[in-house]
Amino acid sequence: MAQNASMEEFEALLNESFEMDTPDEGSVVKGKVLAIEAGQAIIDIGYKMEGRIDLKEFAEPGESAKIEVGDEVEVFLDRVENARGEASISRDKARREEAWDRLEKAYADEERVEGAIFGRVKGGFTVDLGGAVAFLPGSQVDVRPVRDAGPLMGMKQPFQILKMDRRRGNIVVSRRAILEESRAEQRAEVIGNLTEGQAVDGVVKNITEYGAFVDLGGVDGLLHVTDMAWRRVNDPREILTIGETVKVQVIKINKETHRISLGMKQLQDDPWGEVAAKYALDSVHQGRVTNITDYGAFVELEPGVEGLVHVSEMSWTKKNVHPGKIVSTSQEVEVMVLEIDSAKRRVSLGLKQTQRNPWEVFAENNPVGKEIEGEVKNITEFGLFVGLDNDIDGMVHLSDITWDGRGEDALGDFRKGDMVKAVVTEVDVEKERISLSIKALDGSFDTAVDGVKRGSIITVEVTSIEEGGIEVEYEGAKSFIRRSDLSRDRAEQRPERFGVGDKLDVRVTNVDAKTRRLGLSIKAREIAEEKEAVEQYGSSDSGASLGDILGAALKSDDE
DSSP states (O other): HHHHHHHHHHHHHHHHHHHHOOTTTTTEEEEEEEEEETTEEEEEEETEEEEEEGGGGSSSSTTTOOOHHHHHHHHEEESSSOOTTTBBEHHHHHHHHHHHHHHHHHTTTTEEEEEEEEETTTTTTEEEOOEEEEEEEEEGOOOSSSSSGGGGOOOEEEEEEOOOOOOOTTEESSHHHHHHHHHHHHHHHHHHTTTTEEEEEEEEEEETTTTEEEESSSSSEEEEETTTTTSOSSSSGOOOOOTTTEEEEEEEETTTTTEEESSSGGGSGGGGHHHHHHSOOOOEEEEEEEEEOOOEEEEEEEEEEEEEGGGGGGGGSSSSSSSGOOOOTTOOEEEEEEEEEEETTEEEEEEEGGGGOHHHHHHHHTTTEEEEEEEEEEEEEEEEEEGGGGGOOEEEGGGGGGGSHHHHHTTTTOOOOOEEEEEEEEETTTTTTTEESSSSGGGGHHHHHTTTOOOEEEEEEEEEOOEEEEEEETTTEEEEEGGGGGGSGGGOOGGGGGGOOOOOEEEEEETTTTTTTEEEEEEHHHHHHHHHHHHOOOOOGOOOOOHHHHHHHHHHHHO
């Protein structure tokens, strides 16, 4: 029995010695460098086993191997014995195992890890994290897109692990997160030293349509285009260049968003302080057109002081045209100050007020009755528009075209571009209206009415019967007697009781030399005759009838 027990103990000890002498494959073991030859290191890992590892596995990216005979190193044991009777070992795999243990702990503790970018792959870069290879997406390289990553290659620097999966061997890291964190700390420090109203120096980093970003030493502030100068700035590039050092004032600091608003004009005198004194109402000044809109044009009176010429104040004659057809950007113009609102920083200007009202000028130079000549600009259903001096028009109404016939018919004798003569009959400056007459050029009216005055009794000939009255002619001049003037008896106020060619005695109620028209009435003649008869032959109050009085008057006329 004792002999059997001793045999079992011996086998157990033998097996134990075998287990001690044979380390587990797939584990990290310690070894000593025995020799370096042919680019390889020969390493004794104990247990009477040796293995070989290429020297490059002991080198950091971009560096040469730092290993000497006698050094102790940790290696990964792939297999106990290979085809050459040696142990198959690897330094890279040992480093990888070490790295994964270290990286998993750093990931769990949210700590930074050190590594070096050593290669470029689709969508980003590869990073050596001291034995484990990680993926660095292109978007995570820097806070801004990087065009050339060359200077970053092989340089040891900190990274943040975004995610990792040991089973799949995947690690994703970020350099940008480190930079942002660093920038945030730097930004907080810089902002902490700034106060609103403080004047500081900064460097222009970027220029956009709406302003410029200025670096204040680790933190950017926005200099809006409206705060660059008191005058209008259409393009920030007019006054700033990238890289230029500028003095700015801190206008506002948002503690939550860390946004900083800057201004340049706030460090200059506000020109509006003297506007009311320098630009009196109705005074005329020279200015430069800076901007044109649908509703008017902005004119700069001096840097920082702009006024608006509303479209209604741009021209006496061009009423419905775009301001751009009257003035152009950068044009020097004379303007009149119409209104100043210092509270709203607004100046209302007038362009047309610097020139005389063309209707006033026309009225001065062309009194009623003067003969003028102009070009037919337009023909409408109610008359002709004739072009006059200073881009104004006069109108010849249908009724003022001819003495003979209807004005509508005479209108067909005219064409656009015809030169016509006419007489000025009225100028209304306030309504901007000039009335002209072509028929007034015909002197036949003056000849016909020579000696005729209001109250005269004249004989006319009926030339036309109309629904509203009758047309008559006196010495070549035509007039119209309305229905209500055909008789004092309403029953007899019928145009149809007259015929063309009839001779009628009528009373002249009006002689209008300006319109060259006679006002005529049969009714007025009858009333005048009755009044005269009463005065001559007695009053109706005497007992005599009106018929008796008129009969006596008629009998007297017959005798």
